[in-house]
Structure formats: C-alpha cells, structure tokens
Amino acid sequence: MTTVLPDTGVGPLLREWREQRRISQLELALRADSSARHISFIETGRSRPSEEMVLRLAEELDVPVRERNALLVVAGYAPRYAQTPLDAPAMSSLRESLDRLLTAYEPYPALVVDGVYGVVAANRGVALLLEGVSEELLAPPVNAMRLTLHPEGLAPRIVNLPEWRADLLAQMERQIALLRSPALRELYEEVAAYPAPGPAADGARAERLGADGAADRAGWTGRERAATAFALPMLFEHRGRVLSFVSSIATFNTPMDVTVAELAIETFLPADRETAAHLHAHVAREV
Known part of the structure; x- marks a missing residue:
C-alpha cells in the first residue's frame, strides 16, 4: 500500500x-x-x-x-521508518508475542488486523464464530470488514446488524479522513455497498433460533442493555443462542516501523455471563 x-x-x-x-x-x-x-x-x-x-x-x-x-x-529526505514484512525473521518475536496474547485471551474471540483490515492472526474464539461463513470469504487473504459485513459472512447472524454496520462504517470513515489510503477507500466503498439483510433474513433467523432462542434474545434486552450502556454491543447468533460482545481495539505505542504502526488487536469481551459460559463450553470442548 x-x-x-x-x-x-x-x-x-x-x-x-x-x-x-x-x-x-x-x-x-x-x-x-x-x-x-x-x-x-x-x-x-x-x-x-x-x-x-x-x-x-x-x-x-x-x-x-x-x-x-x-x-x-x-521534502527531499530519505524515509525514516522501515516497513518490515510481518513474516520476516526480524518480526519473529513480535509474531510469537501476538500468538501468545491471542491464545491467552481464549475462549473469547480476538484477532490482529493490518491497516486495511487484513486478518494477520486470530484465535480459536474467532474460529468458533465462523461456522457457516462462505469458504470464499475464508480464503487468504481474509479481510475482517469483508468477513463481517458480507451477506455470506457474519452479517446474517449479527442480530443488531444495522447499528453494528453503521458503527463499523463510521470507524472506516474516520480512518479514511486520517490516512491517504486508496486501498482503504476502495474497501469502504465495497463493504458499504453490501446489501443489509431485510425482513426475510429476520424471519430465517427467528426460525433458526426457535422458541428458546427467541426467548434468549428477548431476555437479553431486559437483562443486559443497562450493563452495556457504556458501549455498543454486538449481538451474535450462534447455535440457537444470542451472544453479546463488547469490542476493544489496541495499537502499539510509539511504533518505529510502518507495519507495526498499522497493526491493531481487536478483542471481544463477553457482555454477559451467558455468553462467557457458552464460549467456555464450546471452545474448550470442540475447537
């Protein structure tokens, strides 16, 4: 780039x-x-x-x-900051540290992305949520924004997709205003044009959730909205349950390399006990 x-x-x-x-x-x-x-x-x-x-x-x-x-x-001077490929030998300690960090966060989802949301690494918590995603979207290079918002990706299982989609697009808009990146602008135009699931998708979701899942979704509304008032949660359907996550993003302080400067670590914290229990049970048992 x-x-x-x-x-x-x-x-x-x-x-x-x-x-x-x-x-x-x-x-x-x-x-x-x-x-x-x-x-x-x-x-x-x-x-x-x-x-x-x-x-x-x-x-x-x-x-x-x-x-x-x-x-x-x-200005007529040589570049000051290197741009070292992440797979270079000099980056081995960084890669190992990122892997340890992601593993330590399990069973909760966590991933590392680059400056255009390319997925650099992800843990087993993320892998669990990818069930049913199109194989084409999972073929390298995997892009987190494309994976999340594509109609054959995670989008149909995000219960509050309109709010979550708007937040992600606003995040990209802020980055585009900050960076002079044609690649980021192209990605934004692509994902912003994806069709959002309408009433038909809502009906299909309700059928998948069934009575127990619908009650779970309704229960979330009364049980957790106050607890997550500090941040917009992502409500995600998984195996007939509605999981609730709050995400956070971390970057490196005072980076001296372009590659490192553009890395971001995104973690998803369970917003309720039911979500935490679900992840502990399924990640530990099946992945």
Missing part, C-alpha cells in the same frame, strides 16, 4: 495536516518550539524545513508513520 502525494512541496501538505487537526500556526509553533512566522514560511514554500523540523511537526500533528515517510520524501 503506497501513499501517493501530489508534487506540491512539503509545505502545503503540512498545512493540510494542520488544518485537519484544527490547530493554528501559532499553536503548532509553540508545540514545535518554533515561531508562527517560520511555520508560515514553511507552509507557503518560502522556507525549506530541515529533516528534524519535518519530523517534529509530523509528531505534533500526530501524522501516521507511513505518512511521515511520505512527507520526508516530498
């Missing part, structure tokens, strides 16, 4: 980042130990910033690592 920037010089690009962050020239100057006059000269091309200044301004503007390399190149 390569960042493509217009040949307009680094100044206008830094100005775009500053305006996107809604920071004045004076505020940026104070943060970067410079002057508003010097920031103005850099943005208008009257002054060429040093490599150190480009990096300092990028740090204060919270520019993603990949984009910092692009700014350096446009």
